[in-house]
Amino acid sequence: MYVLHIANKNYSSWSLRPWVLMRTLDIPFEERLTPFPTGSSWNLYRPFSPSGRVPCLVDEGWAVWDSLAIVEYLAERHHGVWPVEAKARAWARSAAAEMHSSFTALRNLCPMSCGLRVEPFAMSDALKHDLFRLGDLWNDGLARFDGPFLAGDHFTAVDAFFAPVAFRAQSYGLAFEGAAADYPARLLDLPAMREWYEAGLAETWREPDHEAEVRAAGTITMDLRATA
Incomplete structure (x- = not known):
């Protein structure tokens, strides 16, 4: 295994x-x-x-x-990781690779912390650009392949690459336009995402550097995590 x-x-x-x-x-x-x-x-x-x-x-x-x-x-070992249709697969790989190598402002200014709700101090131009590009990318995929996921009617690797953005959208109140507006909630509603979230809330350990990154990003308005 x-x-x-x-x-x-x-x-x-x-x-x-x-x-x-x-x-x-x-x-x-x-x-x-x-x-x-x-x-x-x-x-x-x-x-x-x-x-x-x-x-x-x-x-x-x-x-x-x-x-x-x-x-x-x-x-290479399991069906369904990428879309079957060649153009959808190429699009999905391109989008996943972009997520893997880009969106630096989003990563740095909205660090993932599933159990917190944060009001950001400010939206820099770089962060606004990242959010615009995310919405543009999601709307493109949802329109091209008819949804409800980015490359068609099944969850694939490209959706997995954007799953952390769904938690960031929830934590920082990030909003998107068009069909992309509902996409983070669709990901958050997946059974696996709910399982991850509940386990994250149950964790009692805190890592100081990660905690400091969130405090630098904005005002923490709610902490839903379990206490020791």
Whole structure:
């Protein structure tokens, strides 16, 4: 069986991507959660992850690291990871790759913390651009392939790559126009997303650097997480 190494569900957007994909597509795996350390993760994660980061998928002792590489590894072994139709598949791969390499302002100014609700201090031009591009991208996919997911009527890897944005939209009150307006809620309503969210709320550990990033982003108006 696959072993998927992840970090805290409240914080780890990169871990969420392969996790929600495998859960939603019923690809069996064993989850191993190792909370983020304060500072470098190298020494803690290096024994199972060559990069010293998560997520990392281990298949019979063979490590596959980085969320995009994990998805492609799974796609070679399981149906449904990417759309069947060639143009939809090319679009989905392009959109997932863009999410993987772009949207820096969104990542930095709206760090993922599932259990918090935050009123942002300000919307920088860079963040506004990222949100515009997200809405534009989602509306394009939903129109091209008739939804309800980005590349058609089934949840695929491209939706998994945007799953952390759905949690950010919920936490920071981010709004989108057109068909994209309902897309984050559609993702949040998936059984796997609800499972991740409830587990994130139940976590009692706090990592100071991640907590500081959220406090720098805005005023925390609600903390729904369990206390120790």
